[in-house]
Structure formats: structure tokens, C-alpha cells
Amino acid sequence: MAASAATKSLLRLSSTSPDIFPLLPSAASSSTLCLSFRSCSIETCFLGIHLANPACSKIPALRTRSTGRGLRIEAVARPTILVAEKLGEAGLGLLREFANVDCSYNLSPEELCVKISLCDALIVRSGTKVTQEVFEASKGRLKVVGRAGVGIDNVDLQAATESGCLVVNAPTANTVAAAEHGIALLTAMARNVAQADASMKAGKWQRNKYVGVSLVGKTLAVMGFGKVGSEVARRARGLGMHVIAHDPYAPADRARAIGVDLVSFDEAISTADFISLHMPLTPTTAKIFNDETFAKLKKGVRIINVARGGVIDEDALVRALDNGTVAQAALDVFTVEPPPKDSKLVIHENVIVTPHLGASTVEAQEGVAVEIAEAVIGALKGELAATAVNAPMVPAEVLSELASYVILAEKLGRLAVQLVAGGSGIKGVKVVYTSARDPDDLDTRILRAMITKGIIEPISSVFVNIVNADYTAKQRGLRICEERIFRDTSPEIPLDSIQIHLSNVESKFASALSDAGDITVEGRVKDGIPRLTLVGSFSVDVSLEGNVILCRNTDQPGNIGRVGRILGEQNVNISFMSVGRTAPRKQAIMAIGVDEEPNKETLRKIGETPTIEEFVFLKL
Numbered sequence: 001m002a003a004s005a006a007t008k009s010l011l012r013l014s015s016t017s018p019d020i021f022p023l024l025p026s027a028a029s030s031s032t033l034c035l036s037f038r039s040c041s042i043e044t045c046f047l048g049i050h051l052a053n054p055a056c057s058k059i060p061a062l063r064t065r066s067t068g069r070g071l072r073i074e075a076v077a078r079p080t081i082l083v084a085e086k087l088g089e090a091g092l093g094l095l096r097e098f099a100n101v102d103c104s105y106n107l108s109p110e111e112l113c114v115k116i117s118l119c120d121a122l123i124v125r126s127g128t129k130v131t132q133e134v135f136e137a138s139k140g141r142l143k144v145v146g147r148a149g150v151g152i153d154n155v156d157l158q159a160a161t162e163s164g165c166l167v168v169n170a171p172t173a174n175t176v177a178a179a180e181h182g183i184a185l186l187t188a189m190a191r192n193v194a195q196a197d198a199s200m201k202a203g204k205w206q207r208n209k210y211v212g213v214s215l216v217g218k219t220l221a222v223m224g225f226g227k228v229g230s231e232v233a234r235r236a237r238g239l240g241m242h243v244i245a246h247d248p249y250a251p252a253d254r255a256r257a258i259g260v261d262l263v264s265f266d267e268a269i270s271t272a273d274f275i276s277l278h279m280p281l282t283p284t285t286a287k288i289f290n291d292e293t294f295a296k297l298k299k300g301v302r303i304i305n306v307a308r309g310g311v312i313d314e315d316a317l318v319r320a321l322d323n324g325t326v327a328q329a330a331l332d333v334f335t336v337e338p339p340p341k342d343s344k345l346v347i348h349e350n351v352i353v354t355p356h357l358g359a360s361t362v363e364a365q366e367g368v369a370v371e372i373a374e375a376v377i378g379a380l381k382g383e384l385a386a387t388a389v390n391a392p393m394v395p396a397e398v399l400s401e402l403a404s405y406v407i408l409a410e411k412l413g414r415l416a417v418q419l420v421a422g423g424s425g426i427k428g429v430k431v432v433y434t435s436a437r438d439p440d441d442l443d444t445r446i447l448r449a450m451i452t453k454g455i456i457e458p459i460s461s462v463f464v465n466i467v468n469a470d471y472t473a474k475q476r477g478l479r480i481c482e483e484r485i486f487r488d489t490s491p492e493i494p495l496d497s498i499q500i501h502l503s504n505v506e507s508k509f510a511s512a513l514s515d516a517g518d519i520t521v522e523g524r525v526k527d528g529i530p531r532l533t534l535v536g537s538f539s540v541d542v543s544l545e546g547n548v549i550l551c552r553n554t555d556q557p558g559n560i561g562r563v564g565r566i567l568g569e570q571n572v573n574i575s576f577m578s579v580g581r582t583a584p585r586k587q588a589i590m591a592i593g594v595d596e597e598p599n600k601e602t603l604r605k606i607g608e609t610p611t612i613e614e615f616v617f618l619k620l
């Protein structure tokens with residue numbers, strides 16, 4: 001009873017499929033209801049995974065699995081989310097409504113590896129290293145890593161992508177907090193606030209010692225003109241500073257709009273009185289401030305770092321402070337956090353420090369917690385996250401428009417690979433999209449990912465999803481090139497057809513080879529149903545459901561009857577049949593859709609039918 005009510009809710013409420021975005025908890029955490037709906041259509045298979053029906057609270061989530069026998073619906077246990085660093089209550093509340101939440105802070109790397117194998121999602125801030133070992137230890141169960149903040153340098157993105165784990169972050173909620181902290185450090189450093197405070201608390205009154213410098217009229221170089229950098233620039237302009245910025249990727253008009261000139265790296269660092277760092281830590285920016293860079297600075301410059309410790313060579317900074325090149329530094333971030341107690345930088349008298357507090361305001365932490373909770377829950381439900389770091393961000397409206405094409409893409413990939421003769425390795429895949437759309441209005445990344453999934457999954461144990469599709473293809477030496485052909489149809493329809501060509505391979509069904517010698521299959525979506533419309537150079541028209549038998553024969557009366565009788569005798573139900581032929585009474589292809597998988601004996605009998613020249617059985 002619960003299941004059928006649940007099923008209705010499922011179909012009504014959901015919009016994406018775990019088969020397409022398999023971001024749900026692993027099978028290990030699910031219990032199966034084993035409901036089979038033999039009559040369900042492909043669209044039904046595409047529908048939903050999450051059940052938000054309070055009446056069925058004992059079955060908090062369902063997922064569909066399209067099997068050879070129809071649609072199977074599985075009840076999925078509540079996912080488990082490990083929150084490994086302190087997160088705001090508002091975010092925890094959202095997480096608890098959806099999942100079992102394990103808040104375990106200060107785990108050692110070993111403890112994290114032990115726990116992770118029981119978790120579907122992990123939420124961290126900057127203090128937890130999510131390494132390759134963590135992904136390996138999860139044994140494929142970890143589907144989402146949520147970084148409750150901006151910088152994802154503590155997450156091994158390569159390892160995440162390889163294991164098909166989505167990484168999402170919360171890129172906006174702490175921007176203002178970080179910018180305000182940058183300004184706090186700038187002003188505090190200029191007026192020796194921290195040192196003077198410590199001196200007074202030590203019982204002293206040193207007015208002459210702590211004479212500061214003014215900000216007005218001074219030049220501030222903002223290095224990294226992104227979200228935080230631009231907010232710092234805006235505030236510094238308000239303090240009367242002349243602000244320049246360096247960012248190789250920032251648009252100049254956005255900078256100009258707030259009165260900031262974008263300049264080269266060398267110009268920025270050699271003219272600035274203050275330098276504020278706001279770029280991410282990447283292989284390019286690691287230790288970008290080093291002995292060589294410091295040698296180019298204006299003498300007596302002051303540096304603020306609220307970005308990442310690793311962008312500065314800390315030993316070089318100590319040298320620059322000691323020789324007076326750098327008059328002062330204000331640091332919120334360090335190469336190793338927390339830095340060693342005897343760090344020369346931390347104890348340097350011209351340096352003020354805070355323990356990575358940039359994002360630590362009450363408001364920012366509540367905002368970040370909600371932002372990351374929503375992103376992680378969405379990802380676990382199978383929605384594509386808007387803040388995905390290692391997967392294409394596909395807006396919901398694009399996704400719903402491409403829904404049937406996504407299924408078509410995967411089925412065509414599956415079909416094409418099953419036409420390859422054993423032993424011939426696939427290297428080159430050409431995908432041709434025919435569409436009336438301008439290329440900019442047609443995002444094919446998700447289609448390419450699904451074609452890759454269709455091609456790779458039947459011939460390997462690899463689990464492919466939108467996160468790891470391109471990586472997996474590359475790993476296997478599979479080159480996928482895409483081509484677009486303009487067809488003057490309605491631009492309302494995203495795609496007219498998708499063709500897949502596998503080059504330099506032999507086929508176990510020679511008729512699948514086009515005149516150019518490639519295995520070629522083409523499909524279209526008609527009335528929302530994906531259909532196979534071309535095999536080799538034969539036009540066919542069959543719905544891509546269940547399984548397909550392709551037979552080549554000479555077009556003559558009686559063929560359909562003979563094959564139909566063999567299948568009927570074995571109780572194999574034919575769902576459709578289509579004949580594509582070069583000309584009447586010449587070569588023809590029969591495409592027969594079957595609900596059940598014929599046994600070996602049945603297939604042997606079809607093969608022995610005198611008029612059948614070749615045939616192949618394909619599972620979709």
C-alpha cells in the first residue's frame with residue numbers, strides 16, 4: 001500500500017533520475033521493495049528519486065532502476081551525512097530533515113577514513129583535508145563533498161572526480177565577511193592596533209612607539225579581483241585609497257565600474273603601498289609571492305593575506321620583513337594551519353595574525369551553513385548543483401528540456417558499443433548533433449556525458465556519471481569529438497537528431513557500418529519518446545525500450561512471420577517492429593523490440609532462419 005501511494009508521489013514530485021545523476025546513497029544503504037512495472041514507459045523511468053511525502057515517512061526516498069523487466073522501485077534508507085567541522089544550526093536543521101547527520105569534529109585522518117565508508121556525503125570547512133585516501137576509503141559510497149565556504153584547496157578534486165564524487169561549495173555567503181576582515185586587518189595593521197593593545201595589557205603606555213600610517217591617498221593593489229577582492233576594493237575606495245587590481249581573468253569593465261584599474265602583476269606589486277591578496281590557491285598561484293617577487297616591491301609595502309597562506313613563500317616573507325622591504329604584514333591564513341608555535345612569521349613584531357577568521361562572523365556562518373546544506377541535499381536528490389566544482393552546472397530548465405535526449409544519448413551509446421565486434425578496441429567516437437539551435441543555446445556536455453556512460457558501462461565495471469564521464473573517457477583513451485549540423489527546423493526543439501559514429505572498429509553486425517565504414521546509429525525524440533532511426537545506412541524507426549533484435553535479410557514476404565513465430569513459441573513478447581530497406585525486395589533490416597530477453601535457444605533458431613543473413617541481440 002505504502003509503495004503504491006509512494007509511487008504516485010514519486011512520479012508527481014520528482015524530476016530527475018538516479019540512473020542519470022547517480023548521486024544517491026549506494027545500494028549498500030538501500031532496501032529493495034522489488035516492484036516491477038512492466039508497462040512503464042521510458043519517461044517513467046526517467047522520473048524521480050526523492051519522495052517528500054510525509055505520509056510515507058518510513059520510506060523517505062525511493063529510487064527507480066530501469067531493468068530488463070521494467071521499472072524497479074527501491075526504497076532508499078535515509079542518507080548519512082558526516083559533518084566534520086562546525087556548521088551553523090540553520091544548515092544542520094535542513095540536513096536533519098533529510099538525512100541522518102553525524103556531527104563528528106576534530107577527526108584524525110584515520111578516523112575520517114573509517115567513518116567515511118558509512119557516509120553518503122561529507123561536509124567540511126577549511127580544516128579537513130579530503131584526500132585521495134578518503135575517497136578510496138569510501139569505496140564508492142561517498143557521492144557528495146560539500147565545502148562550507150569558498151576555497152576548495154583542501155579537497156583533492158582529481159580524486160573526487162575519478163571516484164565520481166561531486167564536490168560543491170558555498171561560494172557567496174562568506175564574501176562580505178572575508179572582505180570586512182581584510183579591511184579590519186588593513187586598518188588595524190596601519191594603526192598598530194594589535195601591538196598597542198598587547199602593550200597596554202602589559203601595563204605600558206607607548207604613544208610614540210605606535211605611530212601609524214594613513215590610508216587616504218595611498219595605493220592599494222588588490223591581487224585577485226573576484227568576489228572578495230572586489231568587495232575589498234569597493235570598501236578601500238570608500239576609505240579614500242587609490243585602488244588598482246591584478247586579475248588575469250577579471251573583466252576590465254567590472255573593475256572600472258567601481259573605479260579600479262586592472263594592471264599587470266608587476267605594475268601592481270611595484271607601485272602599491274598596500275597589497276591585499278584575494279586569489280585562490282592553485283598550482284599557478286602557489287608561492288607566487290617569493291624572494292623574486294618581494295625584490296620587485298616598493299620598499300616599505302604592507303601586505304594583507306586573507307586568501308590562502310600557500311600563495312606566499314613564508315620564509316621569503318620573513319626575510320623581506322627582516323630587511324625592511326615589507327614594513328608590515330597582516331595574515332589570516334597560513335601554509336600550515338595552525339602554524340607551528342615557533343613560526344617566525346607569527347611571532348614577528350611587524351606581523352599581526354588571526355587564526356583564519358575571515359569567514360567567521362555569525363551571519364556568514366549561518367549563511368554558509370544554509371548554502372552548503374541546500375547544495376548537498378540537492379546533490380543527494382540527484383539535482384545538478386549550481387555550485388558544483390567538478391561537474392558542469394546545468395540549469396534546471398535546460399535539464400528538463402533535454403530530459404528525453406539525455407535518455408536517448410545513453411541508449412544510443414549502449415546500442416553502438418554492443419554492435420562492436422569483440423576484440424576491436426574503441427578509440428574514436430564522433431557525435432553529430434543536428435539542431436536548429438545556435439551552438440551557444442545548446443549545451444551538449446550532459447549529452448556527451450551520457451553517451452560516454454552508455455559506451456563505457458556495458459564493457460566495464462566503471463560507474464560513469466556526469467562528474468567523471470570526461471575523465472573516464474580520457475583514462476580509457478576514448479576520444480569523443482562532437483560536431484553540430486544546422487537543420488532548419490524549429491529552434492523550440494533543442495535537437496533534431498543525435499548520431500554516434502564509432503570509427504576504425506569491426507562490427508558483429510556488418511549492416512551497422514555506414515558507407516564510410518563506421519558503426520553508425522542515429523536517434524531522435526518523437527512525442528517525448530527516444531527512438532532509433534538509423535542503423536548503418538538503413539533507416540528504421542523503433543522505440544528505444546526493452547531489448548532490440550536487429551536482423552538483416554532480403555526484403556521478401558514471410559520474414560516477419562518466421563521470426564515472430566520463433567519468439568512467440570518461447571513466450572517472448574514483441575513490443576514493436578520496424579523494417580528499413582534499401583529498396584523493395586532488396587536488403588532490409590528488421591528491428592524487433594522485445595520485452596523479455598530471449599534465451600540462447602531462441603536466438604540460435606533466429607540465426608538459423610534461412611532468410612536471415614545476420615542478426616544481433618542488443619540490451620538497452
Ligand SMILES: NC(=O)C1=CN([C@@H]2O[C@H](COP(=O)(O)OP(=O)(O)OC[C@H]3O[C@@H](n4cnc5c(N)ncnc54)[C@H](O)[C@@H]3O)[C@@H](O)[C@H]2O)C=CC1
Nearest residue numbers: 151178224225226227228247249278279280306307358359
Ligand atoms: N580567510 C577566509 O576565511 C576566507 C578566504 N577566502 C579565500 O579568498 C579567496 C578569494 O575568494 P573569492 O573572492 O570568493 O573567490 P573568487 O573565485 O570569486 O575570486 C578569485 C579571483 O582570483 C582570480 N585569480 C585566479 N588566479 C589568479 C592569479 N594568478 N592572479 C590574480 N588573480 C587570480 C580569479 O580570476 C578570481 O577573479 C579564495 O582563496 C578563498 O579561499 C574566502 C573566504 C573566506
Ligand SMILES: O=C(O)C(=O)COP(=O)(O)O
Nearest residue numbers: 125126127149150151359
Ligand atoms: O571560504 C573560505 O575559503 C575560507 O577560507 C573560510 O574557511 P572556513 O570555512 O572558515 O574554514
